[in-house]
Amino acid sequence: MSDAYLALEDGRVVEARGRVPGRTRGELVFTTAYTGYEESLTDPSYEEQVLTFSYPLIGNYGVREERFESDRIHPRAAIAREFTEDIVEWLDEEGIPAIDHLDTRDLVTSIREEGAMKCGLAVGPDATPEAAKEELDACKGMSEHTDIGAQVSVDEPVVYEGGSTATVALIDCGAKGSIIDSLLERDATVHVLPYDATPEDVAAVDPDLLFISNGPGDPENFEAAEALVDAYVGDLPVAGICLGQQVVANALGGSTEKMAFGHRGVNQPVRDLDSGRVVMTTQNHGYTVGEPGDQLNVTQVNVNDGTAEGLENEELNVITRQYHPEANPGPHDSLDFFDDVLDLVSTDTTVATSD
Numbered sequence: 001m002s003d004a005y006l007a008l009e010d011g012r013v014v015e016a017r018g019r020v021p022g023r024t025r026g027e028l029v030f031t032t033a034y035t036g037y038e039e040s041l042t043d044p045s046y047e048e049q050v051l052t053f054s055y056p057l058i059g060n061y062g063v064r065e066e067r068f069e070s071d072r073i074h075p076r077a078a079i080a081r082e083f084t085e086d087i088v089e090w091l092d093e094e095g096i097p098a099i100d101h102l103d104t105r106d107l108v109t110s111i112r113e114e115g116a117m118k119c120g121l122a123v124g125p126d127a128t129p130e131a132a133k134e135e136l137d138a139c140k141g142m143s144e145h146t147d148i149g150a151q152v153s154v155d156e157p158v159v160y161e162g163g164s165t166a167t168v169a170l171i172d173c174g175a176k177g178s179i180i181d182s183l184l185e186r187d188a189t190v191h192v193l194p195y196d197a198t199p200e201d202v203a204a205v206d207p208d209l210l211f212i213s214n215g216p217g218d219p220e221n222f223e224a225a226e227a228l229v230d231a232y233v234g235d236l237p238v239a240g241i242c243l244g245q246q247v248v249a250n251a252l253g254g255s256t257e258k259m260a261f262g263h264r265g266v267n268q269p270v271r272d273l274d275s276g277r278v279v280m281t282t283q284n285h286g287y288t289v290g291e292p293g294d295q296l297n298v299t300q301v302n303v304n305d306g307t308a309e310g311l312e313n314e315e316l317n318v319i320t321r322q323y324h325p326e327a328n329p330g331p332h333d334s335l336d337f338f339d340d341v342l343d344l345v346s347t348d349t350t351v352a353t354s355d
């Protein structure tokens, strides 16, 4: 007898060992990252998803708060071939159902072949396959979470006083802490504003730069952030990471689409089309920019599948990345993105804001 059941959209129910009890549901995705489980689990972009680690042993170097990207775990459940006691303790404290001792290789292969799929989980002594199927039946598709921004964003503006390199309006669609840190390390002052901030809210902080963060779910559900890009492009430099790139593309006449199973890991190769240089990048996304539209040039592409990894408009001072230049977890190859972004402020020809 098993004490954990995972019901998949393809009709299968997989048995496993229960590590943290509970019932839940979400979109089943996988990451190939072999380290960085603390960063991945606290990445707000995993909201409403069930995260499978393809690396077989997770938790082997403990759990330390310094590595968290936000103040809580975001996936609704966690799956690995084997979790250590340390990580089970943390998942338990946060009430996140967890299972292991299942064939995660088979699970990952299924997701690769059939695409990211809905799933339902029932874990604990009373768990039944029927309970897992009930969860699956109640599971919504990612795009149906129309107000997912509210689940991950700050409610009120928060200011991080840094230096005077730039005043950044960072629209928090589910921002990773490392993005804020990367700006502070370069002496910027960062105003973190809610995902549904209005153009007036942005004007109130008198920024030199509009920055749209990463975030969970379908970028088409972030209309307020799109409206901000629309309102400020040309007047302020605009930057974006991950969901931020997608929102910028949607605002400037481009389009986004759902990928089969997305990119999640720390070794996604990206080629810069101008220099020819290839960098290894950290990624976590299930949507991508399909058409960039007339105003944006694709400047970087994914070496594996050719999808857009970087968009720019030099005249309008717009620069975005689909991957995570801030790393955490992952390689530091593209940290210079933040220097490029802040350079836009000094080259900006619009009237400087007064402090």
Ligand SMILES: NC(=O)CC[C@H](N)C(=O)O
Binding pocket: 045, 213, 214, 215, 216, 217, 218, 219, 241, 242, 243, 244, 284, 285, 286, 287, 288
């Ligand atoms: N990390 C992100 O910002 C993810 C972007 C978006 N939610 C996607 O899945 O594509």
